[in-house]
Amino acid sequence: MVLAASPGPASADTLDEALARFASIETYRVTLRSSETTGGAFREVIRYVYRKPGWVRMDFHRPYAGMVLIYSLEKKAVQLWPFGPSGPGFTLSPDNWLLSSAGKHRVDRSDIGALLDHVLQLRQQGVTEVLGEEPLNGRTALHLRVVGRDHAEVDRVHRFDLWLDAAALMPLKVEARDRNGVPVDLVLMDDLELNLALPAEVFDRP
Secondary structure, three states: OOOOOOOOOOOOOHHHHHHHHHHOOOEEEEEEEEEOOOOOOEEEEEEEEEEOOOEEEEEEEEOOOOOEEEEEOOOOEEEEEOOOOOOOOEEEOOOOHHHOOOOOOOHHHOOHHHHHHHHHHHHHOEEEEEEEEEEEOOEEEEEEEEEEOOOOOEOOEOEEEEEEEOOOOOEEEEEEEOOOOOEEEEEEEEEEEEOOOOOHHHHOOO
16 A cells, blocks of 8 residues: 655655654565666665564565565564575674675665654754655655755765655655765665555565
């Protein structure tokens, strides 16, 4: 089920509303496509599934096709099947450097809520600009930009460009850049589904 709502006027407070909307979401599924440069080829393509308060599953299509990763909130550990479900599995700590994404995100801090928290932290040290509505992958998106004052950064990010679904206020795209304008993370979020029913085995086995 996709969360629906009537879009209202966009403002800096839209970020607060987005975080409030996320608080009402129990599960979501999305395809993450990250690039190294704007408009560049996708270096990572991951089918990502999340269940509150912090269960995560990632099925990789690129660069490690077939790899499955599951973060167990109960065990505070990551189960990794690097060669697919039929291969051997390994248990790793979520802070293991091998598990960092191209954008240097930890698996246990990789969800939409963590992203919005980072954007709001930067907003406290910067300014927010509402750039209006734009079409994005068949949806209407609200484009917001948050820039740190002077050299302020949060987790290496000095500027966030965030495209939120105009109805659900969930991210559809994010561009994070450092103070020199160099990309830290460029991610397109496709096929977003909210509050879908997920069987328990999704987070138990590949």
